């Protein structure tokens with residue numbers, strides 16, 4: 001009786017957490033994975049979700065996928081539901097960095113290993129997760145700034161920069177801000193005159209850029225956007241303000257998605273720093289390893305580059321996302 005009550009509860013929790021997938025074609029000894037995704041806020045995220053779903057397709061895995069719609073409370077609910085369902089491994093890409101301690105302790109107490117993907121968490125006890133696979137966001141911010149400095153050779157200051165931040169409190173927003181500032185602060189010509197979150201979406205990127213353009217009567221020389229989607233939204237705002245993106249305002253963003261290459265090809269975006277979303281295959285291997293009790297590195301980095309307008313036409317056909 002108790003067992004049935006528990007199963008019913010777990011099913012309800014799964015429904016509440018918006019889980020999908022689970023079992024079609026999975027073999028009897030499949031590894032049940034509960035995956036909580038951030039949302040569908042960007043081209044990058046869509047490519048990441050596709051990569052994860054493809055890599056964790058049945059029969060070797062039994063994937064329970066949940067979309068948090070960019071809300072931490074939804075992710076916490078999803079993780080609790082995975083714990084209640086006794087999944088074998090939990091994997092998730094945390095919306096923000098802090099506030100995970102309690103639920104991760106619950107997973108640990110239940111004996112369920114946790115694999116972090118894409119974004120980091122801030123916890124006092126690192127044993128609360130097995131490993132983190134993802135990009136070096138601080139380095140991505142540094143790369144954007146280094147490109148800007150190299151591209152501005154011979155240019156006299158002051159160079160007025162506006163910054164479109166990602167989701168407040170998220171690892172990529174915190175780290176990309178830090179890395180960019182660290183490098184830009186070494187060159188007296190540059191100053192960040194405005195910095196605000198556009199939540200990693202095109203719509204918000206456009207909205208915040210409109211506000212920047214209205215407020216900055218002294219002019220804007222450079223836009224640094226924490227992702228391509230916000231840059232693409234901002235490009236629209238710049239055009240609507242009667243300015244030429246990529247010429248009147250130089251733009252550097254992060255991700256390297258197809259939309260950014262198209263914008264570079266059209267001369268509207270100057271450079272994009274790559275952030276690879278195709279983490280699925282490496283994530284699948286880490287899940288196999290932690291499930292089998294094999295030792296895994298605490299941090300797995302992803303290799304990435306920087307692309308500029310002159311490389312866009314040649315690179316565009318090779319982009320997989």
Ligand code: AHR
Pocket residue numbers: 041042043044045118119172200226227228229254255275
């Ligand atoms: O965490 C990775 C970031 O999240 C990507 O740069 C951004 O596009 C996404 O929304």
